[in-house]
Amino acid sequence: xxxxxxxxxxxxxxxxxxxxxxxxxxxxxxxxxxxxxxxxxxxxxxxxxxxxxxxxxxxxxxxxxxxxxxxxxxxxxxxxxxxxxxxxxxxxxxxxxxxxxxxxxxxxxxxxxxxxxxxxxxxxxxxxxxxxxxxxxxxxxxxxxxxxxx
Numbered sequence: 001x002x003x004x005x006x007x008x009x010x011x012x013x014x015x016x017x018x019x020x021x022x023x024x025x026x027x028x029x030x031x032x033x034x035x036x037x038x039x040x041x042x043x044x045x046x047x048x049x050x051x052x053x054x055x056x057x058x059x060x061x062x063x064x065x066x067x068x069x070x071x072x073x074x075x076x077x078x079x080x081x082x083x084x085x086x087x088x089x090x091x092x093x094x095x096x097x098x099x100x101x102x103x104x105x106x107x108x109x110x111x112x113x114x115x116x117x118x119x120x121x122x123x124x125x126x127x128x129x130x131x132x133x134x135x136x137x138x139x140x141x142x143x144x145x146x147x148x149x150x
Contacts, residue, residue: 043135048090049087049089049090049094049095049096050094050095051095051096052089052090052096055081055082055085055089055096055100056078056079056082058082058085058096058098058101059078059079059082059085059101060078060082062078062101062102063077063078063081063110065112065113066112066113066114066115067113067114067115068116069115069116069117069118070118073118073121073124073125075128076121076124076125076127077110077116077121077124079124079127079128079134080123080124080127080137081101081104081105082096082101082104083127083137083138084107084108084138085100085101085103085104086100087141087143087146088100088103091143091146092147103146104146107141107145123137124137
């Protein structure tokens with residue numbers, strides 16, 4: 001709010017003139033936001049899928065119907081099923097659904113209602129603790145095999 005001209009204003013309270021500032025120069029795009037013309041692929045690169053994390057929820061529900069010889073194996077088996085389900089969904093070009101989880105379970109030889117022995121759970125051991133093992137586990141199943149079961 002302005003003050004009348006007859007009211008004394010101390011020097012510290014006086015309005016100072018401003019200097020005009022030039023508009024900012026457009027910045028270069030950040031390196032992390034740039035996309036290359038081609039996506040690298042092949043072993044150990046994975047296949048991104050939208051909403052791939054939902055496969056973990058679906059796999060946990062499906063694996064809960066299995067009986068395990070050692071119950072501590074259920075987490076690792078659910079992770080393996082989710083990884084394959086996410087791979088299958090990404091190959092088709094969509095997010096994972098229950099059909100992807102069922103296909104992954106059939107590829108892995110897991111049948112709901114049957115017991116999962118120690119020998120069947122052996123390939124899943126350590127998946128939750130090693131990204132390299134996860135990539136190797138997923139790369140061991142061919143894309144053609146996953147999509148052919150559609």
